Amino acid sequence: MAPLPPFTPYERKYLAGIVHQVWRACQVYVTVSMERGPSGARPALDELTRWAVAQRRELGPRGGLPDTLSAMALRVGRELLTDVETISRRVVQMVAALEKSSLPADQSAGPVSWPRNSGLPATCARTCCGMSANPVGMAGRGSAPVPLG
Numbered sequence: 001m002a003p004l005p006p007f008t009p010y011e012r013k014y015l016a017g018i019v020h021q022v023w024r025a026c027q028v029y030v031t032v033s034m035e036r037g038p039s040g041a042r043p044a045l046d047e048l049t050r051w052a053v054a055q056r057r058e059l060g061p062r063g064g065l066p067d068t069l070s071a072m073a074l075r076v077g078r079e080l081l082t083d084v085e086t087i088s089r090r091v092v093q094m095v096a097a098l099e100k101s102s103l104p105a106d107q108s109a110g111p112v113s114w115p116r117n118s119g120l121p122a123t124c125a126r127t128c129c130g131m132s133a134n135p136v137g138m139a140g141r142g143s144a145p146v147p148l149g
Helices: 009-036 038-058 071-100 122-128
Strands: none
Touching (some): 038 071
């Protein structure tokens, strides 16, 4: 199999911008979760989901982006955004399930582990759960993310 052509600097910057935006949204979610509890932070996840859906539309065939991204960069961007949407929705489902749990608060506190069949894409579960040293994964092709700014 022939190696994939490298992303242009603009493509790397664009894809890193997606990762950066998701990282910031996750920081907001964690901060609000610590202050108000996970259910109080749900609007942050809902906003992230809406953002991912809107950005994925922009990367579609009828999106508003000029032809500055290659087909491979568009595909990677759409896949990243699909994973963000999937993870956000799954976390909302997990929080709702925890809220309905019959366990007392003192028994449900402590380290949380992701179940193997959590419904998350395997690459995202590895990346988001700290099992990958490269949070950018394929999008960064080994280079450091470039914040937009």
